[in-house]
Amino acid sequence: MITIKVTKHNLEKLEKTYENYIVERNVGYILFVAKTDKNIVTAYDNKKGNVFKVTIQGEDAFLIAQKFSTSPSTLPKKVREDKGPMVFIDVDEQIGSDEVGTGDFFGPVVVCACYANHDTMKIIEDYKITDSKKMSDQKILEIIPSILKKVHFTCKVFKNDQYNAAIAKGYNLNQIKAIAHNYVLTKLHERCPYVRNVYVDQFTPSEKYYEYLAPLNQENVLHDIVFREKGEMYFPSIALASNIARYSFLIYMNELGKKYGCKIPLGAGKDVNDFATKFIEKFGIDEFNKIVKKNFKNYNEVTAKGKSLI
Secondary structure, eight states: OEEEEEEHHHHHHHHHHTGGGEEEEEETTEEEEEEOSSEEEEEEOOTTSSEEEEEEEETTHHHHHHHHOSOGGGSOSSOOOOOSOOOOSOOSSEEEEEEEOTTOSBSOEEEEEEEEOHHHHHHHHHTTOOOGGGSOHHHHHHHHHHHHTTSOEEEEEEOHHHHHHHHHTTOOHHHHHHHHHHHHHHHHHHHOTTOOEEEEEOSSOHHHHHHHTTTSOGGGOOOSOEEETTGGGTOHHHHHHHHHHHHHHHHHHHHHHHHHTSOOOOSSSHHHHHHHHHHHHHHOHHHHHTSBOTTSHHHHHHHHHHHHTO
8 A cells, every 4th residue: 555645637647547447436535436456546635735645555556656646756665565355445544433232132332433544554454354243252352452552542332321311312223323423533533633534334314413413512513424334344444443342342241241140142132032031030120221222122022021920
């Protein structure tokens, strides 16, 4: 991967050269993304002049850079080799967020925002990071502690009492997620105010996202966000955020397990209902209510079964 500066004239030549390979246009501050079998070329907007930033990933990165760079003589003699499949359309400075726990009856919702840049790509490659849903929980627990020391991030653990109180007030899940995403994004952006590209793994249309945040003080709402479904496949910041969020969720659930002396199942299947019934018998409904999402259908199924046994 290599980053170069190009003139407006060369940018137009670059775009013309790869016009048949352009897969994205006008994504945040990205002007276009061209993807061939061997390379990904990403051009960024620049409102301060006629020199534009371009990142190039792939086998021919050095040759492309030589051809279009404003200063080909200053290019590094050795370019770091790209490893693995090229999936990210933006490897420049960015912040991205993702959440976990929304499909689990037990435990909190955890939202994380993470900062990423060129150096972060080496971390992703070295640790073979991908979407957290494609990585085993054991692997996440093993590698994330080392990664936490190397990246900037902010996490919000939305505990069950907070979640259930919000639902009782009429909030829906997407509204809760929107508020939590905005919280971690604004907190991290305060630490990295120079970052222009901000990405969210899309869970609701952008207009609905900002509608959910309308009651908040708009000075505390981060705007100009790019929303993308399966964002972890496009942006390294979201890929990292999804894994850090999952790690935080797993640590939280492990601590709950220690507290109650049992392994708490994840998800919302039949095994979860079976465990829930036994949990209520042992610890009571009040303790049960502290660690579950009461708007899940599992709650009515389990509690109704309990009443039928009385």
